[in-house]
Amino acid sequence: MRKQLAAIFVIVGFAFICFPRSAMADEQASIQELLETAEPGESIQLENHVYHEDVVIDKPVTIKGAENTVIHGTGDGNVVTLNHDGITLENVTVKNSGSILDYDYAGIKIYSNDNRVIDTTIEDSLHGIYLSENTGNELIGNTIIGNQQLTQSSRGNGIHLFHSSDNIIRNNTIDGARDGVYFSFSEDNQVDRNRITNHRYGLHYMYSDDNTFHQNEFFENTGGAAIMYSDNITLTGNQFYDHHNLQSFGILLQTANDATIENNQIHFNQKGIFMDQSNRNFFKGNVITNNQIGLDVWNSSINNQFTGNHILENNLQYTTNDGEDDNEWSVQGTGNAWSDHNVIDLDEDGTADNAYVHTSAFGEVLSEQPLGVLFLHSPALTIYEKWNELIGKEKGTIQDPNPIHVQRETASIASFGLWIMVLTAGIVGFIYWRKKRQQRRG
Amino acid sequence: MALVMIAKEWKEFYRSSLLVITAVLIVVSAWFVLFQYGVMEVPVALRTGIVSVFQTSVYFLPLIATVYGAFSMAMEKNRRTLPIVLARGITFQQFVLRKFISLFAIFLPTIMIAYIIAMIPAKTVFGSLTVKEFAVFLFSIMVLAAIFMAIGLLLGSVISEKLTLIGLIIGIWLTFIYLIDLLLMYWLPSVAMDDVLAFSIVYFLSPIHAVQYFLFVQLDVYRLSDLSALYEQFTFQSPWLVLIFNAVLWIGLAIGLSIYLLKRKDVSHD
Numbered sequence: 001m002r003k004q005l006a007a008i009f010v011i012v013g014f015a016f017i018c019f020p021r022s023a024m025a026d027e028q029a030s031i032q033e034l035l036e037t038a039e040p041g042e043s044i045q046l047e048n049h050v051y052h053e054d055v056v057i058d059k060p061v062t063i064k065g066a067e068n069t070v071i072h073g074t075g076d077g078n079v080v081t082l083n084h085d086g087i088t089l090e091n092v093t094v095k096n097s098g099s100i101l102d103y104d105y106a107g108i109k110i111y112s113n114d115n116r117v118i119d120t121t122i123e124d125s126l127h128g129i130y131l132s133e134n135t136g137n138e139l140i141g142n143t144i145i146g147n148q149q150l151t152q153s154s155r156g157n158g159i160h161l162f163h164s165s166d167n168i169i170r171n172n173t174i175d176g177a178r179d180g181v182y183f184s185f186s187e188d189n190q191v192d193r194n195r196i197t198n199h200r201y202g203l204h205y206m207y208s209d210d211n212t213f214h215q216n217e218f219f220e221n222t223g224g225a226a227i228m229y230s231d232n233i234t235l236t237g238n239q240f241y242d243h244h245n246l247q248s249f250g251i252l253l254q255t256a257n258d259a260t261i262e263n264n265q266i267h268f269n270q271k272g273i274f275m276d277q278s279n280r281n282f283f284k285g286n287v288i289t290n291n292q293i294g295l296d297v298w299n300s301s302i303n304n305q306f307t308g309n310h311i312l313e314n315n316l317q318y319t320t321n322d323g324e325d326d327n328e329w330s331v332q333g334t335g336n337a338w339s340d341h342n343v344i345d346l347d348e349d350g351t352a353d354n355a356y357v358h359t360s361a362f363g364e365v366l367s368e369q370p371l372g373v374l375f376l377h378s379p380a381l382t383i384y385e386k387w388n389e390l391i392g393k394e395k396g397t398i399q400d401p402n403p404i405h406v407q408r409e410t411a412s413i414a415s416f417g418l419w420i421m422v423l424t425a426g427i428v429g430f431i432y433w434r435k436k437r438q439q440r441r442g
Numbered sequence: 443m444a445l446v447m448i449a450k451e452w453k454e455f456y457r458s459s460l461l462v463i464t465a466v467l468i469v470v471s472a473w474f475v476l477f478q479y480g481v482m483e484v485p486v487a488l489r490t491g492i493v494s495v496f497q498t499s500v501y502f503l504p505l506i507a508t509v510y511g512a513f514s515m516a517m518e519k520n521r522r523t524l525p526i527v528l529a530r531g532i533t534f535q536q537f538v539l540r541k542f543i544s545l546f547a548i549f550l551p552t553i554m555i556a557y558i559i560a561m562i563p564a565k566t567v568f569g570s571l572t573v574k575e576f577a578v579f580l581f582s583i584m585v586l587a588a589i590f591m592a593i594g595l596l597l598g599s600v601i602s603e604k605l606t607l608i609g610l611i612i613g614i615w616l617t618f619i620y621l622i623d624l625l626l627m628y629w630l631p632s633v634a635m636d637d638v639l640a641f642s643i644v645y646f647l648s649p650i651h652a653v654q655y656f657l658f659v660q661l662d663v664y665r666l667s668d669l670s671a672l673y674e675q676f677t678f679q680s681p682w683l684v685l686i687f688n689a690v691l692w693i694g695l696a697i698g699l700s701i702y703l704l705k706r707k708d709v710s711h712d
Contacts, residue, residue, distance in 0.1 A: 153668060200668070220487065222665060242487045244663040246673060268490045287484075362627070369630050370672055371638070374645065377497060377654065380623035 031055045031063070031071065046092065058083040065092030065120075073097050078109040079125060088116040097125035099150060106130035106156065107144070110137055117142060124149070127156030128177060131164035131186075138168045146177030152200055153178065161186040161208075169194060179204035180221065183211065183230075191216060201226045202240075205233075213238055218250075224269065228254040235261045243269040246373050250291065253278035253301070261286060270373065272314065275301040284308050284331075292316070292376040298367070299323035307331035312339035312406060315376050316385075318398055319363030325398045329356075335402035343405055356400040361388030464506050464549075465556040471498045472560030480567045488568040489661040492579045495560070496657060499583060500650055503553070504590040505615045510549055511594020512607055515541065515700070519602050524704075538595070538700045542693075545591055550584050557583065575661055582657040585689050589649040592696035599700040622648050638675040646679075652688035656681040 030053050034044050043062040050070040054077055057063070073079030073096040080094055089108065098105035107125035108117055114136040121143045122128045128144030131137055144158045158174030160182045161167065170192045174180045180196035183189070183205045192214045196202040202218035203225035205211075211230075215237045218224040224240035226249075227233055233256065240250035248270035253259065259281040266272045272291035275281070277300040287310045288294045294314030297304070304327040311317055317340055329335055335356065343352040362384055366372035375381055475494045479486045518524040518541070528537065557580060565571055593614060601607045626645060633641045646652050658664040659681040666677055679687075 151667075219485070220662075222668075239484065241484065242490060244489075244493075244658075245665045247670070265484055267484055268486070365627070365631055369633060370670070371633065371641070371676060372627075372630055374651075375623060375627055375630075377493075378623040378627075379501065380620045380627065383620060384624060384627050 035059065035061065054079055054081070056081045056083060057087050057089075060084055060086035062088040062090065063092070064088075064090045069093065070095060073107075073125075075099075077103075078106050078130075080108045082108070082110040082112055082115050085113045086115065087112070088118065089120060090116075090118045091120065093121040093123065095122075095124045097127070099126050099147065099154075101126065101154065101156065104130060104132075104156070104160070106160070110134060113137065116140070121145075123147075125156070127160045128158045128174065130156075130160045131162065131167060133163040135164065135166045137164070138170070139172060140168070140170045142172045144172065144174045144177065146175065146199070148176060157182040157204070158196070158199070160184075161189065165189065168192075174199070180218070183208040187211065190214070195219075197221060203227070205230055209233075212236075219243075221248075223248055223252060224250040224266075226252045226254070227256045227259070228252075229256070231257045231259075233259040235259065235264055237263050239265045240272075241265065241268045245270060247370070249274045249296075250288075253281060257281065260284075267291060270376075271296045272311075273297075275304070277301060279303050281305075286310070287312070289313055292373070293319050293363075293366075296320070296363075296366075297325070297327065299325065302326040304328070305331050306336055306400075307334045308404070309336040310406065311336055314339075315381060316360055316363060316366075318358050319360055319366055320398075321367035322364065327398075329398060329400035330402040333402050335400040335404055337404045337406040338400065339406055341403050341406075343403065345405065350405055352403045352405075354403075356403040357397060358399075359389065359397045361385060460506065460510055461552055464510075464552060465559075467502055467506070468499070468553060468556035469560045471495070471502070472557065473563065474498075476560075476563050476567045480563075486568055488564065488571055489575055489663060491564065491568055492575060492661060493658070493663060495557075496579060496582070496654070500586075500619065500654075503583065503587055504618060504650070505611070507549065507587040507590035508594035508597065508611050508614060511542075511545060511591040511596075512598040512601075512611055513594075514545055515595050515598025516602050516604075516607055517598075519598075534701050534705050538599075538697055538704065542592060542595055542697055545595070546588060549587060549591060553583065553587060554580055578657060578660040582653050582660075582685075585656075585685060586649060586653045589653075589689055589692045589696075592693040596696040596700045596703075599703050618648060618650055635672065635675070638672060639678060642676045642678060645676075646684050646688060647691075649688055649692055652684050656685040 028047070028049055031046065031051050032053060032055055035057060038044055038059065038061050040060050043064060046063065046065045046069045048066045048068045050072050052072050054073050055071060057080065069091070070093045071079055075096050075098055077098045079097045080089065082089070094107040097107050104127060106127035106129060107122035108120065109130045109132065111132050111134060113134050116138045117129060119141045123145045124147050126147065129139055129142065139159060146155045146158065155178040157179045158177040158181060159169060159172065162184050164186045165188050167189045169181065169189065172194045174194065174196045176198045178200050180199045180202040181191065184207060186208045187210050189211045191211065193216060195217045197220045199221045201223045202221040205225065205227040207229050209231045212234045217239045219239070220242045222243065222245050224243050243250055250266040250269040250271065251261070251273045253275045255277045257279050261281060261283045263285040265287050267287070267289045269291045271293045272288040272295060274296045276298045279302050281304045283304065283306045285308045289310065289312045291314045294311045294317045296319045298321045306327065306329050317338060333351065335351070338356045341352065341356040344354045345352050347353070362372065362381060472495045475491060475498055479491055524537070561576060594611070597607060597610055597614070601610060629641065646655065655664070659666060669677065
């Protein structure tokens with residue numbers, strides 16, 4: 001037995017010396033070699049194999065991975081580069097791009113048009129997918145996980161668009177990059193049904209007009225969607241939730257104009273919607289609930305329209321920095337539902353007969369002193385607001401002339417105190433009654 | 443001796459019905475939160491629920507812990523068990539420390555079990571349950587309860603009369619829940635950059651703020667990376683240090699003062 005084992009060791013050792021790892025891998029053609037021999041329009045089926053290389057695709061082919069196909073980059077540049085129109089990359093795992101931010105390295109970098117990247121997984125890379133100066137690409141069903149070995153500010157973005165238009169970005173899951181999806185000078189893109197979590201900003205958006213975001217889920221980022229210096233954005237049916245940090249928000253509009261923001265769910269954020277220097281935006285049918293601040297609309301934002309929104313159970317429903325509000329809180333006779341409004345609706349038409357007027361003294365404190373957010377959880381906040389209302393010190397008035405009925409399905413933390421006091425009294429009463437009864441029996 | 447005291451505390455705690463009140467309040471208030479989230483048609487993360495349960499608990503848990511500590515100590519004096527214990531050769535220091543430990547040993551498991559029971563339906567409400575998040579919450583709640591129990595112990599050492607004690611407990615509770623925050627909120631507009639450190643120190647002197655800050659950072663509700671200069675200055679110490687400092691300060695101060703005041707009144711010769 002010992003002799004047999006010794007013989008096996010000798011043979012295996014001899015094999016390792018004579019056929020080192022690189023030589024054995026050579027038996028498997030590299031992707032680059034396969035590409036060199038492929039004809040345009042050909043489909044290349046990769047094997048269950050880890051390919052150690054950076055790949056540059058410069059002809060219109062389809063590359064399909066098997067169940068466990070991995071393209072492991074050299075760590076010195078982009079792992080997969082698409083340099084020709086009409087390429088399809090499908091079902092591969094891409095790892096280990098270079099990590100120098102100045103060079104914008106990516107797991108998959110696309111310089112060409114009309115490509116499709118489908119069902120890929122991208123890990124340990126700077127940017128996930130980088131679209132550079134191109135048009136008409138489709139990114140569908142990809143999973144992008146940010147490089148957790150880097151600090152968040154040193155990571156790249158999940159999907160990065162630079163001068164890239166008419167793309168479809170759909171059903172992707174992006175987790176733990178710097179920004180989930182980053183737009184810069186990119187127009188007419190359609191972003192649907194993506195799940196974007198654990199980033200600095202879920203959506204970071206600069207100088208990009210006419211893009212559509214539909215049914216995406218932004219959660220547990222530092223900020224949900226930061227939309228800046230852009231016009232004509234459409235946000236419909238998206239969810240923005242669990243952005244709790246001291247300076248977090250569901251949606252931020254900074255110098256963003258003429259956006260349509262409709263039927264979105266915005267809840268459990270530090271601020272639901274924050275607006276500065278953003279004009280003529282249209283908000284309809286959004287549900288803005290259980291945020292610390294529902295709406296923070298600075299007076300630099302004017303001519304915005306709010307109709308049919310449900311603004312419910314936020315610790316502060318509305319705040320502003322200073323000055324007069326110049327926005328419309330009712331459009332064509334339909335205002336918004338406010339959970340802190342006692343609706344009187346004698347004609348039962350669904351619209352209140354009494355206007356909703358909101359004022360907040362603490363909103364002004366918040367606009368001047370950012371540390372004010374520390375007290376948004378405080379039980380004393382309600383007392384502070386009520387007291388200032390009594391002495392007439394409140395500011396930041398808005399008026400909704402046609403508020404609508406509230407459809408309640410929210411959690412009201414503020415009313416817990418009262419409930420608990422009632423509950424305590426009930427329990428104490430029960431115990432007292434029980435003791436009395438025992439005494440009588442005794 | 444310590445075990446005897448724990449057994450005695452358990453009997454008193456059980457008989458006083460405070461056990462039932464505490465457990466029922468915890469369970470019902472937490473279920474109330476869970477129920478409200480359960481009927482929402484939107485995803486709710488566990489940490490969101492935990493934050494709400496914590497905010498709810500802040501209303502009543504400090505009050506109950508203070509009541510428990512205060513009345514337990516006051517009863518020792520009123521029933522004259524304290525002079526008897528002291529006559530057996532136990533010092534004031536030993537008595538107060540053992541009293542605190544035995545109260546701690548009874549009250550904390552009770553609330554822990556109550557919160558565990560309270561969170562049983564959480565699985566159906568939240569997408570996923572993380573043991574670490576819940577453990578951090580339990581730890582925070584325990585520290586909060588321990589601090590207010592020590593404060594209660596001090597109140598019970600000072601005052602024996604029932605009505606005065608109740609008034610003082612409510613006063614202390616209102617101070618920590620409302621008054622401190624109101625004062626800080628009125629101070630806030632005049633806090634310049636140079637004053638942030640002082641504001642931070644005063645803010646974190648409140649046990650509720652210190653525990654909440656610790657919990658929120660651990661739950662990633664507050665992230666301490668990439669903060670502005672203002673917040674950098676405000677959060678000048680790590681949450682662990684803030685919590686430990688606050689707990690040591692309040693518990694140490696309350697127990698130390700209790701010992702001092704009991705000695706000064708010389709309860710052993712009552």
